[in-house]
Every structure is written in structure tokens, then in C-alpha cells.
Amino acid sequence: RKEVEQDPGPFNVPEGATVAFNCTYSNSASQSFFWYRQDCRKEPKLLMSVYSSGNEDGRFTAQLNRASQYISLLIRDSKLSDSATYLCAVKREYGNKLVFGAGTILRVKS
């Protein structure tokens, strides 16, 4: 089993839709959690951190479920510009390193 797993998608949604992705992690002692956005042939860019109590940034909401060992990203009112690959990242228990999922592809269509 991979340390961090994501549904590769693609998720094809119309503009204005709400879409959610999950990311599961295998190590229960994992610490910090992040969502990154990666555009085609570009580097990943930090979208948001995921806090234990959940957090929101505009149309984006991130949540952490430690009991079931997954994090989620909810995007409301999808825009064409949201089309990208969304990577989740998890800090290992030991060491200052992040482990990344393979990413979920989102395509928002007009």
C-alpha cells in the first residue's frame, strides 16, 4: 500500500459545481498535511495547509480526519481556472520531509 494515495481522476465538472477530493495516508503518526496545486508542466504550488479543526480559504475548504486517516479538499463554485492536478502531501513522523500523493486531475468545463 502506498504511503499516500489519491484517486487519479480525472474529475470532469461543469463551471459552478462543487467538487471534493480525498487523500488517504497510511501512517497514523503523520503530522502536517498540505494541498498543492500543479498546473500542466509546472511546479507544485502550495494551495493550503490542512489544520486539525479544518480550514477554509475562499472557495476552498480543507479537512483532516485522523480517525480514518484522510484529508479532503472541497472546491465550491468551480472556475475554469481551477483545472489542474491537486497533490496532497503529508509530513512523515520522523524527519523533515513530505510524502506526496500522485495527484487528482480536475477539469472544469464551461
Place this chain on the structure above:
Amino acid sequence: DGGITQSPKYLFRKEGQNVTLSCEQNLNHDAMYWYRQDPGQGLRLIYYSQIVNDFQKGDIAEGYSVSREKKESFPLTVTSAQKNPTAFYLCASSLRAISSNYGYTFGSGTRLTVV
């Protein structure tokens, strides 16, 4: 503006050749990392360094080497021993301790192709 600079953006390597990818940061970050990304796969850690003159192997270090002689610089050499080097290479940096508030900052990447 602070950031991470990777060069070159595109690199072509002949069979049996060593090549070096440059990564420079002016964020005053202590930690630096090299990842490799292949299509449909997540980022895989090659090497990382928490402080100058110290570095550790990541999950796929075979066929690669690094140095950390300066805080700002963390070059990666892809040696001829790396049998499948064609990939997108990403350099990142972070504060010494990753927390919920601070993750990685990535460079724009180098696409390496074996010809």
C-alpha cells in the same frame, strides 16, 4: 523577491553521460530537497539536506549524487548509473522544521531527457 531558481529548464543527456542540475535559493531556508516526478506518479524523494555539508538519501537515491557546500545551493548530479533518468526534477526548500504553517517552496523544475 525571494525564491528558488532551477536551471536549466530543459536538459538533454546522452547515454553514459553525467549531468548536473542547479538549484539556488535566496529564501534563507535551511532545508533543501530533490524530487523526481514521472507521469502519473507522485513526487519521489531523491536526496535532502537539513544543513550545510550534510545530506541524506531519500527513497530513490541510486544513480544520483548531491552536495551542499553553501546554504543557498543544492546541485543534483544524475550519473550514468541512473538507468532511467528521463523525468521532471523538482528542487524544494523549507524551514528546518516543517509545520502546519510552513511547507515547501518549489523551483520551476528541470525536464531531463535521455537522447
